[in-house]
Amino acid sequence: MLKGKKIVIGVTGSIAAFKVPALIRLFKKEGAEIKVMMTKAATDFVTPLTLSTLSENPVIIEPFDPVDGSWNSHVDLGRWADLYLLAPVSANTLAKMAGGIADNFFLTACLSAKCPVFFAPAMDLDMYKHPATMKNIQILQSYGNQLIEPSVGELASGLCGAGRMEEPENIFGLVKSYFENKTGPLSGKRVLVTAGPTHEAIDPVRYIGNHSSGLMGFSLAEQAAEAGAIVTLISGPTDLKLAGSSIERINVTSAAEMHHECLAASKESDIIIMAAAVADFRPVSTSSQKIKKSGNSFLLELIPTKDILTEISANRKPGQVIAGFALETENEIDHATEKLVKKNLDLIILNSMREEGSGFKTPTNKVSILFKSGQIKHYPLKSKKEVACDIIEAISSMI
Numbered sequence: 001m002l003k004g005k006k007i008v009i010g011v012t013g014s015i016a017a018f019k020v021p022a023l024i025r026l027f028k029k030e031g032a033e034i035k036v037m038m039t040k041a042a043t044d045f046v047t048p049l050t051l052s053t054l055s056e057n058p059v060i061i062e063p064f065d066p067v068d069g070s071w072n073s074h075v076d077l078g079r080w081a082d083l084y085l086l087a088p089v090s091a092n093t094l095a096k097m098a099g100g101i102a103d104n105f106f107l108t109a110c111l112s113a114k115c116p117v118f119f120a121p122a123m124d125l126d127m128y129k130h131p132a133t134m135k136n137i138q139i140l141q142s143y144g145n146q147l148i149e150p151s152v153g154e155l156a157s158g159l160c161g162a163g164r165m166e167e168p169e170n171i172f173g174l175v176k177s178y179f180e181n182k183t184g185p186l187s188g189k190r191v192l193v194t195a196g197p198t199h200e201a202i203d204p205v206r207y208i209g210n211h212s213s214g215l216m217g218f219s220l221a222e223q224a225a226e227a228g229a230i231v232t233l234i235s236g237p238t239d240l241k242l243a244g245s246s247i248e249r250i251n252v253t254s255a256a257e258m259h260h261e262c263l264a265a266s267k268e269s270d271i272i273i274m275a276a277a278v279a280d281f282r283p284v285s286t287s288s289q290k291i292k293k294s295g296n297s298f299l300l301e302l303i304p305t306k307d308i309l310t311e312i313s314a315n316r317k318p319g320q321v322i323a324g325f326a327l328e329t330e331n332e333i334d335h336a337t338e339k340l341v342k343k344n345l346d347l348i349i350l351n352s353m354r355e356e357g358s359g360f361k362t363p364t365n366k367v368s369i370l371f372k373s374g375q376i377k378h379y380p381l382k383s384k385k386e387v388a389c390d391i392i393e394a395i396s397s398m399i
Helices: 015-029 040-044 048-055 074-080 091-099 105-112 125-129 131-142 168-181 215-226 255-266 308-314 332-342 384-396
Strands: 006-011 033-038 083-089 117-121 151-154 160-164 190-195 200-203 206-208 230-235 248-251 271-274 281-283 302-304 321-328 347-352 367-371 376-378
Touching: 006 015, 006 074, 006 105, 015 033, 015 048, 015 083, 015 168, 033 040, 033 048, 033 074, 033 105, 074 105, 083 091, 083 105, 083 168, 091 105, 091 117, 091 131, 117 131, 117 168, 125 131, 125 160, 190 215, 190 255, 200 281, 206 281, 215 230, 215 271, 215 384, 230 255, 255 308, 271 308, 271 384, 308 321, 321 332, 321 384, 332 347, 332 367, 347 384, 367 384
Parallel strands: 006 033, 006 083, 083 117, 190 230, 190 271, 230 248, 271 321, 321 347
Antiparallel strands: 151 160, 200 206, 281 302, 347 367, 367 376
């Protein structure tokens, strides 16, 4: 169940940090991939060398290396992880997390996490029972974080009571149980969805764009999350908001920005659904000032944008499922089939501008799904949420 799961273990300044090596061993024995981040205070209780040796990955403490300036990206770490396990968490770090403070790498990484976060407090009895600590725990739980309650036992101060970090075997069991009980056909799969239009600037006030609202892509992202997937949505300009708070949303404007973000996110994705209406052309140059109206005509020279789908497909990893969209106005099946083959896709979703209630800026869509095998499934007009369910079901059947 834990084989291949990506888990970040975060360690703060508490004597309970001596339990972390045993915790790492348990996860590694089950085949999990482990990365460790620490606060500076944590290094007083357990050495980074010990944890890096056991995890088989460098331990991250600082946001950058002071010698060569190389950067440790808290955002990339958040994208990588299937789960954050913060153990032990001191009263100080607990308070900072609750307040959204980000004055070290550990805290910035916590703010960037889109995956589930489990936290195991460890501190003296009176500190744990203090109203401020209790309130901070409630705040973190209200954000959706999972509390691993401290056990009652002998504390470092000599007192006996609540505040002792739960034992490694029990923490391991809770995390393993979480993954075992996580349901859905795409449970644990990483899904990348693109949505909306792109805007290719002509000058500071004008752009080349299209009528895409982004609703189809947003519906797909939400349904993939409902199916248990870890979802990243890369969206062009749109006013839409996500219903799923667990979905990582990356906003872009241009095709070039969409290209950059998609290539980065696709490397870690198991399923890629390219629903965005990316511009095929962009201006050769963009004026830094508003272009004034003069003469009887204006010539705008355009060049092709990069073909994101073709590039991702050409560099796909084994087992990756890639789906594209085809919005057609004539010879729909022929053109969609040609795109399916040319871009080496596993399936393509066809919708026609000639169908009433289908296409851009409508709450409904009527699609056909063409599979690499040659199979074609036709669907009646439905809401885009229902269409998204059909598409996710079709993709799930291929996993």
